Amino acid sequence: MAELRQPIESGAPDPMPYMHPVMVKNYGKWSFHSHPKPGVLYHRAESGDEIWTVKAGTARQMDHYTIRELADIADQYGDGFVRFTARSNIEYMVADGAKVEPLIKALNDKGYPIGGTANSVSMIAHTQGWLHCDIPGTDASGVVKALMDELYDDFVKCEMPNRVKLSTSCCEINCGGQADIAIIVQHTKPPKINHDLVANVCERPSVVARCPVAAIRPALVNGKPSLEVDEKKCICCGACFPPCPPMQINDPEHSKIAIWVGGKNSNARSKPTFHKLVAAGLPNNAPRWPEVAEVVKKILATYKADGKPWERMIDWIDRIGWPAFFEKTGLPFTKYHIDNWRGGRANLNASAHIRF
Ligand code: SF4
Numbered sequence: 221m222a223e224l225r226q227p228i229e230s231g232a233p234d235p236m237p238y239m240h241p242v243m244v245k246n247y248g249k250w251s252f253h254s255h256p257k258p259g260v261l262y263h264r265a266e267s268g269d270e271i272w273t274v275k276a277g278t279a280r281q282m283d284h285y286t287i288r289e290l291a292d293i294a295d296q297y298g299d300g301f302v303r304f305t306a307r308s309n310i311e312y313m314v315a316d317g318a319k320v321e322p323l324i325k326a327l328n329d330k331g332y333p334i335g336g337t338a339n340s341v342s343m344i345a346h347t348q349g350w351l352h353c354d355i356p357g358t359d360a361s362g363v364v365k366a367l368m369d370e371l372y373d374d375f376v377k378c379e380m381p382n383r384v385k386l387s388t389s390c391c392e393i394n395c396g397g398q399a400d401i402a403i404i405v406q407h408t409k410p411p412k413i414n415h416d417l418v419a420n421v422c423e424r425p426s427v428v429a430r431c432p433v434a435a436i437r438p439a440l441v442n443g444k445p446s447l448e449v450d451e452k453k454c455i456c457c458g459a460c461f462p463p464c465p466p467m468q469i470n471d472p473e474h475s476k477i478a479i480w481v482g483g484k485n486s487n488a489r490s491k492p493t494f495h496k497l498v499a500a501g502l503p504n505n506a507p508r509w510p511e512v513a514e515v516v517k518k519i520l521a522t523y524k525a526d527g528k529p530w531e532r533m534i535d536w537i538d539r540i541g542w543p544a545f546f547e548k549t550g551l552p553f554t555k556y557h558i559d560n561w562r563g564g565r566a567n568l569n570a571s572a573h574i575r576f
């Protein structure tokens with residue numbers, strides 16, 4: 221019987237035992253790579269070995285029937301080796317170029333699109349959502365599925381000025397990182413406190429320390445230890461909800477969705493940047509989020525028409541300027557878009573007294 225792999229509590233497992241043998245043999249010794257068509261990458265090693273990678277989109281959260289189906293395709297049409305990318309695409313590696321087209325056909329026949337490489341709109345990276353996290357204000361996976369259904373053509377074709385990375389984050393803490401277009405939950409009301417539960421459930425000093433604007437104070441309510449929020453100070457960030465669920469901030473009406481643009485992690489051509497708010501207060505409208513899709517598609521269409529080759533979203537905006545961005549996309553610009561954190565030192569919670 222094969223020896224079972226021991227569980228690893230932290231960190232990624234060693235990839236070498238699961239890697240395609242051609243990749244193991246030529247690890248770090250590649251002479252060049254190219255992009256023969258959308259969704260396909262070609263690498264040649266110094267030894268002359270060749271390998272093709274076929275990238276397919278998935279639904280991100282998959283049942284085991286789907287995963288078995290994807291694995292069967294790898295066994296039947298590939299070399300039996302796959303890997304999942306950070307954006308939930310699945311990549312098949314094959315050492316024989318003749319296998320590429322039958323593999324693409326097998327994937328397409330089962331409904332998996334091939335694309336997401338080079339200057340396409342890659343699959344949306346999203347945060348864990350309801351499946352793994354306890355504080356989401358929306359279903360990030362649902363937003364991803366609904367949006368990628370609408371952006372199917374932009375995934376399978378390479379027609380954008382440069383690559384486009386999208387992300388969704390299901391709370392304002394945004395473990396999703398930076399993206400060309402980011403879809404982020406936006407709370408618009410301070411938390412509602414269930415005072416009967418606070419003393420039993422929450423570690424009050426930790427909750428007080430969490431608040432970035434020092435809006436939370438310990439308080440006695442109806443003779444019980446609880447907390448109170450200075451609602452004038454509260455910026456509705458939701459950071460108090462994870463350590464103290466009785467401070468409920470998710471709300472079907474008042475938890476909205478905001479769109480941010482121009483972030484990137486890459487330092488190619490220009491330095492990495494933070495994304496910036498361009499649309500706020502969009503309804504959190506499951507299951508298809510049409511208002512969010514409309515804004516995202518509007519931004520993508522304007523970027524596609526107006527961006528020069530190789531300009532990432534932020535390079536395009538830097539060239540035309542933010543006023544032109546709002547004019548061209550038709551998005552309204554309001555006073556809520558302006559916050560450069562110049563007052564951050566005074567506004568933010570900088571007190572050493574409430575750090576634990
Ligand atoms: S974005 Fe927020 S709610 Fe979503 S997984 Fe990350 S921390 Fe959890």
Ligand code: SF4
Nearest residue numbers: 431454455457458460
């Ligand atoms: S942590 Fe955020 S939501 Fe909670 S009281 Fe402070 S500012 Fe408001």
